[in-house]
Each structure stands twice: as C-alpha cells, then as structure tokens.
Amino acid sequence: MTDTIRVVIADDHQLMLDGLRQGLDSLPDIQVVGTVVDGAELHAEVQAKGPDVLLVDVEMPKVTGLSAISRIDDLPPTLIVTMHAAEEYAATAREAGARGFLSKGLPLPQLAAAIRAVADGVDLFESDPRVLDAYSAPQLSSRAEAITGRERDVLRCLVQGISSTDDIADELYISQKTVKNHLASIYEKLGVNDRAQAVVEAMKLGLDRDWD
Amino acid sequence: MTDTIRVVIADDHQLMLDGLRQGLDSLPDIQVVGTVVDGAELHAEVQAKGPDVLLVDVEMPKVTGLSAISRIDDLPPTLIVTMHAAEEYAATAREAGARGFLSKGLPLPQLAAAIRAVADGVDLFESDPRVLDAYSAPQLSSRAEAITGRERDVLRCLVQGISSTDDIADELYISQKTVKNHLASIYEKLGVNDRAQAVVEAMKLGLDRDWD
DNA sequence: AACTTAATGGGTCTTTCGGCCCATTCAGAT
C-alpha cells in the first residue's frame, strides 16, 4: 500500500552517504534517490528528484545544512542529523523548517523510524518521542502484506537454498502437495510464475528476513 | 580463492557503523564481524573476533582511536579514518602502528580498496597511492571466478526476474539449448541444482552486479 | 449461526526443467 519513501541525503562525508544509502536502500520501504556532498547542490537536487524526505547534515563546508534548507521554497519534510548531540542547533533547525533533529549516534533502525514518521507528516519537535515506536517496523507493500505466515516460511526456505518441493516439505513437516499450494498462492500474490522469480521478489520486498 | 576479509570497525557514531556495515557487507569479499562505539571496548572485541583488518575512527570519546590501537598487543593491519582531512594525526597514526590513514570524504569503493590492500600486507604510508588501483575490484571467490562472461549474462537475467528458458534465450539472442547448457555449467560451478538456488548463490557471491 | 480465511491435503494434465550423450566453430595459448 504505502509507497516507498524517496529520500535525498546531504552530507559532506562521502563515506557516510554511501553507508546510509546502502543501509536505507536495504529496507523495503525506503529508497535513496539522490545524495549531495555540499549544501550548495541541495537545492538543485531537491528540485530534480522531488523527494518525500530530506536528510541533512548540519556540518557542511561552504553552505551549512541549515542555511541550505532555509533557501528551498517548497521544502519536503526534513530531518537534520548532526555529529554532536548538541542541542544548540535544534531551535534553529526548527525555525529553518526542519521536522526533526537527530544525532548520528542513533542506530539505523531508529533513523528509519524517524524517516517514516516525518514522511507521514509527524513533526518530531512537537511529538512525544514514543511516536517513533509506531514507525519502527518497515511498512511492507500491499503485495507483501498479503503473504501469510506459512507462505513466508516457504519463501524463507527458498532464499536459504531449499528449493525442491521435497526438501521444503521435509523442512516444514507438511506434504509436497501443500508446498505446491503455498507456492501457487505466493506466485499469484507476487505476480511471478516460478521459484526463481519468487526468490528475487522476496529479497526485493524484504520478505526473507524476520524484522529487526 | 581469497578468503573473505573479516573486519572490525570502531566509530562513536552508530549511524556510521550501521552504514559501513551495510556497505562493506554488500561486497562479496569483505565481511564486518564486529563493531564498537568506544575505544575502550576495542581491545576486547579484537581479541574475541580476531579480525583481518581494523577500521578505527580517530575521534572517539573517552579513549581515542589512536590510543586504543596502541594498547593492542597483536595489532591486525589497521586503517585510521577521520572526519577531517587533517594530516596532523597521520604521523601519530603511523607510530601507533596503523597501516593507512583515510578521510571519511572518500567514497566506499576506495575504502574497500584500502581494506583489501592492507589485508594483503600493504603499508599505505609507504606506498604510491596508485597501488590502490590494483585492489579496486572485489576479489571474487574461486567458484565465482570460474563463471564465464556469458554465464554471467544468464545469471543476470535470472536475478532480473527473467527465469524461463525461452525468455532468457530471447533476451540474449541465443537458442534455448544454449541457455540450458550455460545453466548446467553454472549449476556445476556454484554447486547448486536449479534456478532458484542459482539466484541465491549469485546474489551471495555478488555475481549479479557489474563491478563498480 | 453464517461467513471468511489460513492451512492442510488430493488428483490430473501439460509444460518445463535438468541430466546426459553429443558436434561445431573460433580464439588464444603452448
């Protein structure tokens, strides 16, 4: 249902950009559509990509994160991240139009939760921190939500390399026929028509993991 | 052939840790086996995990990266990373036993190259920067190396969801028979016996991407 | 009480897949 959240990141450290891109892209509901290393390029990137959420580092050479976002007319929901736990910028960040203020000391799942929250219209400055709990689990797409528990078990077998009907049946203690039935349902729900494609889709949708 | 390089990372920013872990783990030849947020824990982690390479941030609260590594007896090849391009620490880093000194402004592929280089015994302080070029491509495992170009094409079709013999044949402009031949070779080389397992292995070994 | 859905199972039929035999061509290495 929920479309994937398109994110643009601004940070002067390329390593941080690459790392965040990998981390966020690995989640089924978040997609990094652009990165910039300088506040000066942010404006153009936002216009070009039209992201749902902006992730901006305060500390940047030339144009700081805060002044960069304050000069964007149609600012998408924006999160400010900072190296230091410093609250000093928080007030200014809020004035500049940001929706939240985070430390880089947070683990990635919490960042992801914050992204989902602001994408949903939440203003983290005004909210109880506990609202994040509601956004901690990745939102699966409608296709993925339709997959039942037992079907997930079958998919997990597949991505573990247990691919033959017999082996899956042994693994799950059910008959070969039931395995085939589950697979047929999976094919229909994912819009595929064999095991190889099911594996690809399952990984793309993140159905292979039990949620962190 | 080359075993995967086991890496431990020390950085006080959890986000950076999570990001790097994702980024490096996505490479077929590098595996992050441990992370610490504080220099104080580094010693214990290194003893517990016995990594091939250490990746340490200089700036850390309590115990700095440099003092942390200098008190490790059997120091593995170590790279120091820093936020600032500052050369000030470089000399001290070298004395503390580090093999290289990098800025966080580098893109991830270059970090990966540096990791492979030091894992191979190279001392980046003493070497021409061009040595990194030799380590820029991920080292594929022996199984993966055996895969020929055309077989890779077939694998790429599979991970794109083109899984039936007919579709692959159309995609690659060859006969169905040739597709089956290539698949048979792939199965043998990867030690699998159907397309679904081949997809899983291809993704695990990183054979699905064209190298960055 | 009636309804839905998940999970389990059966049967049948056609298509596809994978294993095993083979040949030809061409490029590069010895």
Added chain:
DNA sequence: ATCTGAATGGGCCGAAAGACCCATTAAGTT
C-alpha cells in the same frame, strides 16, 4: 601445429514443476 576453453547448437528422456480443478478442518469475524 596442437590443444584448450568458451560459446554456440542438437537430441533424448525421466523427473519435477506449474496450472487447474477440488475437499476438509480449525480459527477467527461478523
């Protein structure tokens, strides 16, 4: 000049997979 390996192709056959019908049970919902 020979040899090897990659890439292309053929045929054959048994086993597996996928598509299509179906039923039963148990757990929730309304």
